[in-house]
Amino acid sequence: MNARILALHGGLLALLLALHFLLPVYHHGNLARIMVLACYAIGYNLLFGYTGLLSLGHAMFFAAGMYGMGMPLYHLGLGAELAFLAGIAAAGGLALVVGLLALRTVGVAFMIVTLMFSQAFYLAILLAVRWTRGDEGLVLAGADRVLFGLDLTDPDIRYLLALGLFALCLSAALWLVRRPFGRVLVAIRENPERAELLGYDIFRHKLAAVVLSGLFSGAAGAAYGLMFGYVGASFAEVHFSIFPLLWVLLGGAGTVIGPFFGVLFMFYLIDISSGLTPAYMLVAGVALVLLTLFAPQGLVGEVRRRWLRWLP
Amino acid sequence: MSDPTKPGATPADPARRAALKTLAGAGAAAAALPLWARYTHAQSAAPIRVGFQMHATGIGAAYGRWYDRTTRAAARVINAAGGINGRPLEIVTEDDGTDPRRGAEVVEKFANQHRVDVAFGTLFSHVVIGSAPRAGELKLPYFVVSEGHHVASGMLNRWTLQPGITDVKSQVLAVAPFVAETLGRKVTMIFPDYAFGHDHRDFFSEAIAAQGGEVIAKLAIPPTETSFTRYFPRIPRETEVIYHVMVGPAVLTFVKEMGEFFGPSRPAIFGFIDSLEAVDLRSPGLDFLEGTYFWEGMPRYVQPDQTEFDRHFRAEVGIDENGASASDPRDVSTYAHMFGCWETLYIIKRGMEAAGYAGPQDRQKLVEAVEAMTDMPESNEHPQGAKLFNGRTHQVFGQQHVSRLENGRLDVVRTVPLEETFYPDEVDYTTRPF
Numbered sequence: 001m002n003a004r005i006l007a008l009h010g011g012l013l014a015l016l017l018a019l020h021f022l023l024p025v026y027h028h029g030n031l032a033r034i035m036v037l038a039c040y041a042i043g044y045n046l047l048f049g050y051t052g053l054l055s056l057g058h059a060m061f062f063a064a065g066m067y068g069m070g071m072p073l074y075h076l077g078l079g080a081e082l083a084f085l086a087g088i089a090a091a092g093g094l095a096l097v098v099g100l101l102a103l104r105t106v107g108v109a110f111m112i113v114t115l116m117f118s119q120a121f122y123l124a125i126l127l128a129v130r131w132t133r134g135d136e137g138l139v140l141a142g143a144d145r146v147l148f149g150l151d152l153t154d155p156d157i158r159y160l161l162a163l164g165l166f167a168l169c170l171s172a173a174l175w176l177v178r179r180p181f182g183r184v185l186v187a188i189r190e191n192p193e194r195a196e197l198l199g200y201d202i203f204r205h206k207l208a209a210v211v212l213s214g215l216f217s218g219a220a221g222a223a224y225g226l227m228f229g230y231v232g233a234s235f236a237e238v239h240f241s242i243f244p245l246l247w248v249l250l251g252g253a254g255t256v257i258g259p260f261f262g263v264l265f266m267f268y269l270i271d272i273s274s275g276l277t278p279a280y281m282l283v284a285g286v287a288l289v290l291l292t293l294f295a296p297q298g299l300v301g302e303v304r305r306r307w308l309r310w311l312p
Numbered sequence: 313m314s315d316p317t318k319p320g321a322t323p324a325d326p327a328r329r330a331a332l333k334t335l336a337g338a339g340a341a342a343a344a345l346p347l348w349a350r351y352t353h354a355q356s357a358a359p360i361r362v363g364f365q366m367h368a369t370g371i372g373a374a375y376g377r378w379y380d381r382t383t384r385a386a387a388r389v390i391n392a393a394g395g396i397n398g399r400p401l402e403i404v405t406e407d408d409g410t411d412p413r414r415g416a417e418v419v420e421k422f423a424n425q426h427r428v429d430v431a432f433g434t435l436f437s438h439v440v441i442g443s444a445p446r447a448g449e450l451k452l453p454y455f456v457v458s459e460g461h462h463v464a465s466g467m468l469n470r471w472t473l474q475p476g477i478t479d480v481k482s483q484v485l486a487v488a489p490f491v492a493e494t495l496g497r498k499v500t501m502i503f504p505d506y507a508f509g510h511d512h513r514d515f516f517s518e519a520i521a522a523q524g525g526e527v528i529a530k531l532a533i534p535p536t537e538t539s540f541t542r543y544f545p546r547i548p549r550e551t552e553v554i555y556h557v558m559v560g561p562a563v564l565t566f567v568k569e570m571g572e573f574f575g576p577s578r579p580a581i582f583g584f585i586d587s588l589e590a591v592d593l594r595s596p597g598l599d600f601l602e603g604t605y606f607w608e609g610m611p612r613y614v615q616p617d618q619t620e621f622d623r624h625f626r627a628e629v630g631i632d633e634n635g636a637s638a639s640d641p642r643d644v645s646t647y648a649h650m651f652g653c654w655e656t657l658y659i660i661k662r663g664m665e666a667a668g669y670a671g672p673q674d675r676q677k678l679v680e681a682v683e684a685m686t687d688m689p690e691s692n693e694h695p696q697g698a699k700l701f702n703g704r705t706h707q708v709f710g711q712q713h714v715s716r717l718e719n720g721r722l723d724v725v726r727t728v729p730l731e732e733t734f735y736p737d738e739v740d741y742t743t744r745p746f
Contacts, residue, residue, distance in 0.1 A: 026424035031418070032465045124533055126506050134507035136438050136460075137412065139445050139467055161333075229445035231436060232412045271421075274407055278368060 009174055012257060013167050020159050030271070032159045034164040034263050037243075038225050041251070041259030042169045043216025044244035050177055050254035051209040052189030056111045056241050057118025058217055060098070063125065063236035065091040065218025070231030071131055072140045080147045084222050091218020092211055094121075097212030099132045101204060115238070122236040145226055152263055155164030158227050165223050166260070169216055176212070177312055186210055186254075217244075251293060252301030256312050261299050359402035360385075360395070360669075363422030363431040365443065370410030372436045372705035374590035375646050378456065380405065381432055381652040385629040396661045397400040397669065404428055412442025419443045423450040429672060430660055433457055433653055437508065445466045451746065453679050455660060457652035459483070459609070461511055464707035466739025470746055473682055473706040476656030477649065478609065478699075480508075481515045481741045486712035487582070487607050488661065490726050495580035495605065496552025498526035502543070503557045505532035512557045512584075533558065539667035540566050544573040564589045564597050571600030581605065585612070585715075585722075589646040593634075594720040601717050605725070608713045609648040610696045612668065613721045625654065625695035651696040658693035659685070659701075675744050683742055700730055704740040709733050 014245050021029060040062055047053045068090025072078040078086065104111040110205040132138070145152040152158055176182050184205050187195040197200050225231045234240070243266075244259075253260025266284075273283035295302040329530045347579040364383055367376030377631045387401045395401055404426045408415040415434065422428045430453040434440045437460035444462075447454035448469035456463065456474050463474040475636035491499065499520055503509030509532065529548050533540065547554065558566045581604035593601070602738035612635030614622070625631075629650075630638045637643035659682060666686075667674055683703035690698040709730050 024424075026421060029420050029424060030417075123534065123536065129505075129507060129510055134510065136441050136462065139441055140443075142449065219575040228416055229449070230412060230416065230442045232442050234412050234438065234442070271417075278407070281369065282408070 003172070004310060008311075009170060009257065011155040011162070012087060012260070013170070014165070015033070016163055020156070021181060022224075025155070027099050027157055029161060030267065032155070032162040032227070033224075034260075034267050035162040036220050036227065037247070037267075038167040038260040038263045039165055040217050040220035041244050041263050042173045042256075043220065045211045045248045045253060045255075045259045046176070047213040048245065049248055049255070049258070050182060050189060051185045052112070053209065054111050054211075054245070055114040055213075056238070056245075057098075057114035057116070057121075058101065058213070058244050059236050059238065059240035061091045061095055061120035061214040061217035062221035062224075062235075063093045063121065064214075065131065065221030066225040066231050067125065068218065069220075069222035070140060070225045073140060073144055073212065073226075074231070075131065077144075080145060080152070081228060082265060084147065086219045087222030088215055091221065092215045095211045095214020095218075096207075099207045099214075103206050103210065107219040111290050115241070118236070118241055119238065122233065122238075125233045125236050128169075128212065133234065135233045137230060137234075139230065140225065140229045140230065147226065152227050153229070162223070162227065165219065167188075169219070170256065171215075174312060177256060179205070180206070181208070189254075246288070250288070250298050252298030252304065254297070255256060255300040255304060256309060258298055258300035265299065273276070276289070317710065324427065326340065330731070335465075343544070349644055351621060356613065357399075357402045360397075360664065361402050361404055361426065361428040363418075363426060363428035364403050364405045365415060365418050365431055365432045365439075366405050366408035366433060367406050367410040367435055367439070368405075370408075372410035372439075375435050376410070378590065378650045379435060379653050380628050380683050381645075381656065383433060383655040386654040389628050390408070390657060390661055392627055396664050401462075401657070401661075403452075407445075408434070410439060412438050413441040415443035416446045419446045419452065419454070420450065423447075423452045427672070428452075429664075429669070429675070430455060432656055432660065435459075435649070437462055440472075441447075442445050443468070444472045447471050451675060452701040453675050453682075455577050455656050457649070457656055459649065459652070461515075462535070464702075464705040464738060466705075466741075469743050470705075470744045471679060474680070474683070475659045475701050475708045476681060476707075477708070478710050478712070479650030479707055480511050481735060482707075482709055483584075483607055483609070483712055484512060484515040485519050485712055485735055486733045488523050489732075490514060490714050490728070491553055491555070491582055492520060492523035492525040492739075494726075495582060497523070498552045499527050499552055499555050500529040500531065500547050500551040500553070500554045500579075501527055501557075502531045502533065504532050504559060508559070509533075510558060512555075516555060537561055538565065540569045541573065544570065548664050553580045554578075556581065556587070558587050563658050564591075564595065568597040568602055569650040571597075574600075574611055584659075585609075585648045589648060592642065592644050593717060593722065595598075602719075604717055606650075606715050606722060608715050608722065608724070610651045610673075611713055611715060612647040613723065615724050619690065619695070621690060621692050621695040625651065629654075655688075655694050655696065655699075659688070662693075679746070698730065702737065705737050706741050 018154050051179040065087040069083045069087030072086050073083040098117050103115050126134050141155045148155045184200050188202055192202055246257050247262035250265055252258030269284050269287055297305055331468040366380055387403050391400050406418040408418045419431055422431045432455040434457050436455045440456045440458045442464055448471045454472045457477050459477050459480055464479050503512050513530055529640050531543050544630045583606050584607045585608050614633040631645055632638045635645050635647040669675035669678050685701045688694050688699040697711040699708050701708045709731050710729045713724045714726040716725045
């Protein structure tokens, strides 16, 4: 079983590496974006898919990573390597604080509290205009976007680094969910009272899941800003909290590779349908409704239900 | 994917050769053409592709609709007159959802999938700022129609230009003398508390001080605010002029509540038409604005001294004398801004013709040709008025208008010549690498 799982996940990474040499330039660029956004979705899935906590405010962690990286780089001239780590640390710190407060609630209240925190974070970005340039955001100069001597304005380097980050996030998620820690998260999702009765500290496990989820999201945000040279408040808006929920639902909540396929599907659904009709949002909406009706567990979730029951 | 014109290309197989032989007779007439004629024909047949980054959805949709209509009208007129360098102009439209993330993706799509020659038409500042870095990396000339100060401030790159519409800093500089001389010197500013509002706050505070006036209060309204009554008591009693630049759907509420607060005895009021673009000025609740003043880039209502160029522009885009669609008087245009698309397309045409533009390999030559431009005389190509382009800052300058709202229509009371809208350069893009 281990071999199957390794072959599947390793195979996906190998395929993505092969695509680096095969894809036309436009799709090559898209896939780099998709892999970074998939890291965000993987982080969201840890909390939602495995722990059963539905957050409506994850954009704040993505944006905390992005601004935590971008502001020291822009204002203090911090190197890209340190700035990237600063971004991840900012997101992790924010997740810890938000987790400590928001986890005092459950269910709908948790959704509302995370949404409110996220909105407060978004408004803080708008109001701290002296440092963030408000809604306009910051442009990171190409000369500053050099990571360990690698120029991030180069599309090949960008793709390979995106793949590296995705490989790291995917492996970390796979390792986490197959460890006892991951099993406890699933137990909390399925029956929190029972998990507690068995002696597990529910709060600490949930808090760890929030922080880990925040770290993944922050790493994705920091990488996105570094790779594409723009740090903007729109990444902290509420719709950017809804996206990871959609990606994870479409791809398959509680599956390790589901989030990647969710992002891929959604990205190309918008991209292709917008080329066919101006009413592309309608097309996307109908496709989402159909998918929800006929594959309620998402793409990979449906594959697991029908054929591959061993999928993690 | 071998190219038969290159040495070492795979030779055609025998069957293909035979097929070509049988076709040779039928193709004799074409083959009889001299080489240069066939080359010219091939070149002229290929359209110049302009990627139009449109705000079709999202907060910019009202502007996007009119930017689209103006762009299509300009392309039609340019094509009817022979196109660019004898090649037809083709507009390739992509919706960016007025979102910087999608904006950057759309720029990539233009460059790498649609293979456009240039990208153009972006309005909202945050979308421009989010998209411009990618345009610079892809070495795609990016002509924005945004009126933001971001181009001239130096924050963007050599590939991003704004030659078809003036920027907010020159607009504010242009209207400050009118405000000080005609309306009053003690000004209270009411503006949205984000970058667009802050630009107005900073530029106008400086400009009015230079006129001997002062901003005595600055009321920053948080972007999520839907009711404004609690802000009005903060307006100092000695205020002579209120300067407002509220935008978005709450603007009608803002005006209505301001009217309720002041009643008949109000200070002079000056605003930017940006707040009320695509809005019918006779809408209920806006009557309070009667007798107040607005900046306009291009007068929405036909003026007594209407130029033949304005007449031509209105006719081609399909705009009536009140600035609404000729086919639906309720469909009000974004007249103070949308001329920028028209003028920018003509600048792309002029730049390509000056550079002898033949294809994407000449993109750098195109940018250099536009940088070399200076005077743009008032004409059918520039119906808003004469302009002066500053190649160093990639920003154009032009005349500005102050209009008074009377009987539900705006009439120009002062036109500020372009010479009075200059400010010192903040960047020299020509020294930056491509």
